[in-house]
Amino acid sequence: MRAPHEIILETLTLRHGQVAAVFGVTGSFPPGSLTAIVGPNGAGKTTLLHALVGLHKVFTGRIYRGDLGRADIALLPQASQLDRSFPLTCLETVAMGHWGRVGPWRAVAPAQIAASRRALGEVGLEALAANPIGRLSAGQFQRVLVARLLVQDAPVLLLDEPFNAVDASTAQLIEGLILRWHEEGRTVIAVLHDMDLVRRLFPTTLLLAKVQVDWGPTERVLSAANRDQARAFSDQWSMPPWTDGAAPPAAAVRAQGDAVVPSAARSGAA
Amino acid sequence: MEDLLFGPFALGFMRRALAGCLALSVAGPPLGVILVLRRMSLMSDVLQHGVLPGLALGYAAFGLSLWAMGLGGLAAGLTIALLAGFLTRATAGREDSQLAGVYLIALALGVAIISQGRGIDLTHLLFGSVMGVDTASLFAMATVATVVVPALALIWRPLVIESFDPLFLAANGGRGGLWHLAFLALVVLCVVSGFMALGTLMAVGLIMLPAIAARHWAGSLAGQVRVAVGLAVLASVAGLLLSFHRDIPAGPAIVLTAGGLWALGLAVGPHHSALARLNL
Numbered sequence: 001m002r003a004p005h006e007i008i009l010e011t012l013t014l015r016h017g018q019v020a021a022v023f024g025v026t027g028s029f030p031p032g033s034l035t036a037i038v039g040p041n042g043a044g045k046t047t048l049l050h051a052l053v054g055l056h057k058v059f060t061g062r063i064y065r066g067d068l069g070r071a072d073i074a075l076l077p078q079a080s081q082l083d084r085s086f087p088l089t090c091l092e093t094v095a096m097g098h099w100g101r102v103g104p105w106r107a108v109a110p111a112q113i114a115a116s117r118r119a120l121g122e123v124g125l126e127a128l129a130a131n132p133i134g135r136l137s138a139g140q141f142q143r144v145l146v147a148r149l150l151v152q153d154a155p156v157l158l159l160d161e162p163f164n165a166v167d168a169s170t171a172q173l174i175e176g177l178i179l180r181w182h183e184e185g186r187t188v189i190a191v192l193h194d195m196d197l198v199r200r201l202f203p204t205t206l207l208l209a210k211v212q213v214d215w216g217p218t219e220r221v222l223s224a225a226n227r228d229q230a231r232a233f234s235d236q237w238s239m240p241p242w243t244d245g246a247a248p249p250a251a252a253v254r255a256q257g258d259a260v261v262p263s264a265a266r267s268g269a270a
Numbered sequence: 271m272e273d274l275l276f277g278p279f280a281l282g283f284m285r286r287a288l289a290g291c292l293a294l295s296v297a298g299p300p301l302g303v304i305l306v307l308r309r310m311s312l313m314s315d316v317l318q319h320g321v322l323p324g325l326a327l328g329y330a331a332f333g334l335s336l337w338a339m340g341l342g343g344l345a346a347g348l349t350i351a352l353l354a355g356f357l358t359r360a361t362a363g364r365e366d367s368q369l370a371g372v373y374l375i376a377l378a379l380g381v382a383i384i385s386q387g388r389g390i391d392l393t394h395l396l397f398g399s400v401m402g403v404d405t406a407s408l409f410a411m412a413t414v415a416t417v418v419v420p421a422l423a424l425i426w427r428p429l430v431i432e433s434f435d436p437l438f439l440a441a442n443g444g445r446g447g448l449w450h451l452a453f454l455a456l457v458v459l460c461v462v463s464g465f466m467a468l469g470t471l472m473a474v475g476l477i478m479l480p481a482i483a484a485r486h487w488a489g490s491l492a493g494q495v496r497v498a499v500g501l502a503v504l505a506s507v508a509g510l511l512l513s514f515h516r517d518i519p520a521g522p523a524i525v526l527t528a529g530g531l532w533a534l535g536l537a538v539g540p541h542h543s544a545l546a547r548l549n550l
Contacts, residue, residue: 050437053441054440054441054443055437055440055441070441070442070443071442071443073441074441075437075438075441077435077437077438081437082434082435083307083434086307086433086434087307087488087489087490087491087493087494088430088434088491089490093434096431096434096435096438099431099438099439099442099444100442104424104425104427104428104444104449105424105427132489132490134489
């Protein structure tokens with residue numbers, strides 16, 4: 001008896017080629033939940049986000065998405081991954097958000113153009129609709145991507161480092177939108193680095209270090225002990241055997257995975 | 271002056287060559303714009319060399335038949351495109367050397383096969399000849415252009431989205447690989463259709479150079495496509511005249527003209543040019 005829109009992970013393991021990226025993550029994102037994913041660099045946070053939206057193949061374990069369809073899970077990508085010299089205007093970029101409704105061939109209706117303009121207005125860029133994205137600052141470009149997310153209007157929103165390299169007012173705007181989405185009952189999952197922000201905004205946190213260190217209420221998850229453990233794991237995988245492309249010490253990862261199962265069980269019970 | 275500019279086109283073969291190049295000028299440069307945006311300029315190199323063994327095999331099997339050589343080139347081009355795509359995925363970040371390996375072998379193989387035959391001029395095949403455009407190959411070029419332009423229009427939206435943000439399209443179930451393959455097939459079609467007039471090594475020049483130059487003349491995507499087609503038409507006319515008057519093969523003449531237009535854009539164009547940088 002799963003509630004609609006719940007996303008459940010069952011001992012999910014993801015790989016990049018031969019290297020383990022995420023190992024044995026178990027837990028759930030209930031509908032309307034607001035979850036931060038934190039962890040050291042290379043902890044598999046982005047990979048996990050990509051797997052949730054179907055961009056990364058599941059190696060073992062399962063992701064249950066209930067009755068969520070493709071268009072119901074929207075991703076805010078890392079802005080730095082996109083080519084900002086691409087000859088598109090702000091409005092064209094935002095209008096991409098209608099893809100799920102118009103597909104490759106249906107015309108974009110005037111109402112959909114208007115909705116795109118409104119979304120640009122919500123992020124304070126209505127005056128720049130016809131501007132090429134190449135002329136935007138990093139913060140403005142992030143706002144355009146957020147406007148595209150608004151147009152997608154999905155019940156589940158995945159944000160990949162939304163506060164990276166943005167100015168203070170853009171950060172404030174995104175913070176306000178996250179709270180609004182939460183009030184609207186949308187599920188919001190964000191990869192973040194700023195622990196103060198996580199504590200302030202996110203009731204639930206998943207601490208990831210390839211393995212699931214802890215997943216539950218933010219205060220408990222971000223305890224000093226948990227964070228020390230995450231750091232210890234990351235020190236292990238930055239040792240030579242992890243970085244030179246050799247086979248992963250799978251046995252070591254498995255041992256760590258077993259060690260943190262109790263915390264996974266705790267979050268399941270929560 | 272009139273003789274210099276219009277005289278040559280009083281000749282039948284020059285008119286056919288012009289019509290063929292104009293067809294390729296309408297179909298090719300929009301593909302080039304996408305190739306540039308997708309950072310796949312190297313892929314165009316691979317394809318231009320890749321079609322050669324196919325053309326050569328078609329020739330070896332059936333003689334100087336447009337259909338045999340065209341279909342052979344098409345098959346070889348598509349095979350190379352798939353192989354290159356596979357190598358790109360399989361080698362994770364080392365694709366440039368793999369692709370270079372593929373096209374060097376393809377070129378050598380093509381030249382080796384052709385040199386076994388008699389009665390075909392390697393120079394004409396590689397670099398084109400205005401005399402090579404007979405009525406049949408003119409119709410072939412026109413047909414390809416007629417197919418490529420609407421086909422590109424059909425896949426335009428997903429192709430542009432996938433070029434800008436492949437994750438977005440994939441996350442929305444947009445089947446990026448499918449559009450990519452359809453696009454590569456159109457590029458192969460264009461390269462193969464251009465070989466009679468421009469030669470296999472030069473056909474890509476008329477596809478790529480106007481597209482590279484267009485970046486300096488227009489800011490919007492639609493603007494770049496329009497400018498690229500315009501520059502290609504200009505390069506075709508001027509290049510064919512150069513070829514006629516100075517007795518240079520048509521392919522290099524047209525490509526050099528297009529290259530000149532690119533250099534001009536690089537120097538004084540309104541976008542990303544030396545002049546624009548000085549004004550900043």
